[in-house]
Amino acid sequence: MENFKKRKKSKLWLTIAPLYIFTLIFVGGPLIYMVALSFMSRAEVWGIVADVTVENYTKILEPIYIETFVQSFKLAFSTTILITLIGYPFGYFMAKLSPQWKKRMMILIMIPFWTSALIRLYGWIIILQSNGVLDKLLMGLHITDGPLKLLYTYTAVLIGMVYSLLPFMILSVYSSAEKLDWSLIEAARDLGATRWKTFLTVTLKLTLPGLLSGVILTFVPSMGLFFIADILGGNKIVLVGSLIQDQMTKGRNWPFAAALSVVLMIMTSLMIYLYRKITHTKDLEGIL
């Protein structure tokens, strides 16, 4: 019996081995390479030289880069808060729809994914630009007197971020709310709780895993989505993501880009860790 169990265990290991190997090569490898790279120095003109240094990290402490990090975090926070405010009720009420309407809503959410994110963002330029679709609409309805000139502002980047990342929140809240046993809500009402109290003590608590994974799915990418800031923010908004991209390409400073990435990664991991510590969640909907 003992023998049999052992054999079974080794077989099990074999079946999941490819997964470990894959992760090691395609996740672990690049990660190690990136960390190593961050301690190298840039070459005079092209490439890197293996001079071990911490200069790349000390450079981040310069006010301009600190400011970039602060701005990125601010944007990520506002994006996540806005997405939560819109996405949570959206996902929750979607789960309450009839099966037929659920399907229709799902298709509406999925359709944008069939088009490149870049093309959709260029669509936003047409909407947001001075005297663009939005301005004309608002002026036509006499809500505003002149053009809002939203394009290439912080607001435009925020709109772009919320637009791009909202589906992730909706879908993860939806998947959580879908599994919700509605008789629990009736039970809470029956035991004397008002609608609001029921929401706080039962509904919210039970859909928290979905909400939390939605927050992480929106917060983490919003730190790095450089192309939204580039397209809708002009060059006025510099985020860590865009900084890394610039250092990687135009700046030709790979080690510094790697150091920035490592710091960003550590900070986001720290955020997630703190977040989970505060909210006491062990199982997040599908991720982590």
Next chain:
Amino acid sequence: METIMLQLQNIKKSFGNTTVLKEINLDVKEGEFITFLGSSGCGKTTTLRIIAGLENPDSGVVLLEGKDVTNEEPHKRNVNTVFQNYALFPHMNVEQNIGYGLKIKKVEKSQIKKQVQEALELVQLSGYEKRMPSELSGGQKQRVAIARAIVNRPKVLLLDEPLGALDLQLRRQMQVELKRIQKKVGITFIYITHDQEEAINMSDRIVVMRDGVFEQIGTPNEIYNKPVNSFVATFVGSANILKGIVKECENDYVKVSINTEEIIVKTDKKVSVGDNVTMAVRSENIELYGERKENCLEAIITEKSFAGGMMHMILKLTDDTEVVVSRHGMNMEFEEQQKVYISWKPDGCVLVD
């Protein structure tokens, strides 16, 4: 004098085109154990949900202690429900589940703890405070659900097939226990089941329901021994239904002809010669004879089976009507395919509508 706790007056309810409740009326006394008995889809759960306030009737009035609560929100009614699937909050432990209602009412913490302890003692689950619902068996979940409702001392406790998911042995045990709890706390219980044995064992009164109508309201004794119609007679204790024509009437005694044979029946119903009548005869009230006597019907035994300590025999009358006869213990006197004669005492059957 007994006070009326709950009144349902002319309650009607439809979902879309289907009428679920057709004008039901009921008075429930304080401290009464009343059971809605009916097969699934008869509207018993809807009735319960209307009392709880989870559903609003299309018309009619719900009175709780004489006060109209028809349009009152569920959290304002002093009524609690034990749900069919228990509906325990999965993110709270036993103690938090039971204390939920009290916490909502902002009862003092030490008081909550005390009352939760008492409730746990009542359902014999002391020591389970810190368990999560996922760590409990079906029977234990059931007890927690009962404790969670009872701890609030509701005026009326609604139980929606609370024992439906439990195995037979546990169900019997819980029946006894529920009855004990009800006697101890003195709360009015409204209980839903499709199990006639459960209804008869536990209830002060039974409401037999079919298609959104109350067929009969009465004590278990009345329901069993004086069913008003053939539905009640067959649904509760599966009586045999026989149709015949009244031949003679004398005081309370009526001679009824079935096919070509005649049998005497005692009834307090007003019938006259020539009336078509329906008789309900319990299988255990039927006598079997090997040879023809007076007041007998001819039959053939088609099947014999032994179940639950009873011998069940299926007989066919000369017009192919099936009759079930039951006897305690093994009965080897008669064989399958044997021709026999059946009879019953005049008060061994009732005339039903």
